[in-house]
């Protein structure tokens with residue numbers, strides 16, 4: 001990925017990235033996260049620390065911070081707290097998601113599930129989620145409501161995705177509903193809360209919600225593309241995981257009516273390596289991936305249009321750049 005994995009990986013000679021604009025704030029988010037994952041039960045802190053220290057991109061806190069700054073926010077203490085809480089919620093969902101998907105690799109390493117089993121992974125997710133709400137719960141009712149909405153949508157998205165798993169009737173509209181719930185929800189609330197905490201007027205707060213939503217959808221679409229293209233050492237998981245799991249990813253959904261090899265792998269209860277390879281080859285040799293990219297680009301264009309409602313500033317430029325980087329990401 002073009003973005004640095006964490007703030008600490010920003011090098012002085014590295015080209016400027018949107019994250020560099022809020023590097024000091026992101027460093028404070030990092031410190032806050034470390035404080036929050038401390039527990040007298042060191043196993044909890046260890047498992048949480050393993051995941052959180054394994055190279056997440058901190059995109060959600062960065063989005064909140066950039067929007068906050070671009071909307072004229074000054075003292076970032078509150079948005080730093082919210083950024084830490086959003087990252088903890090995101091981390092909790094990854095822990096729980098690996099249990100549901102039997103995901104054994106996460107960010108290029110054996111997942112917490114593979115290393116510690118279901119019990120500790122589950123409770124560490126609960127722990128992070130509780131810590132996140134310990135922080136988010138001190139804000140006004142709107143912020144608490146938005147953070148809660150994101151969590152509810154994350155849960156609903158997971159169940160909705162199960163409904164379309166290996167389901168030949170899945171349509172583009174179903175895909176969008178799942179992607180909105182499982183990915184765009186946290187992005188949209190991150191951006192909206194950043195604007196709200198900066199004291200922006202309701203119209204701008206809503207525009208930032210829309211911008212975060214569009215960036216989140218684009219992010220998920222590129223994620224689905226990378227699952228087909230790999231390579232595994234860059235994306236941090238085996239290529240073709242979505243097909244193996246029967247997950248209704250965008251390339252699969254678009255290819256189902258046209259590519260029998262994709263249909264066969266998607267519908268098989270446990271597709272063998274050869275059928276997954278054939279499906280991936282069929283996808284790579286078709287126009288489906290171009291179509292996925294085109295749809296993702298449309299989302300990023302919409303996000304940029306919403307971001308244009310911000311007053312001109314280096315932070316607004318950084319947000320445009322962050323949106324563009326979603327399309328360039330390689331992991």
Ligand code: FPP
Pocket residue numbers: 089092093094096097098100101103125129151152154155158182183247
């Ligand atoms: C990753 O999808 C899954 C999510 C982003 C959401 C998972 C949500 C839950 C498990 C509900 C729990 C919610 C809370 C608030 C604790 P994926 O499997 O497509 O992505 P992957 O390739 O990263 O595994």
Ligand code: MG
Pocket residue numbers: 097098101103
């Ligand atoms: Mg998963």
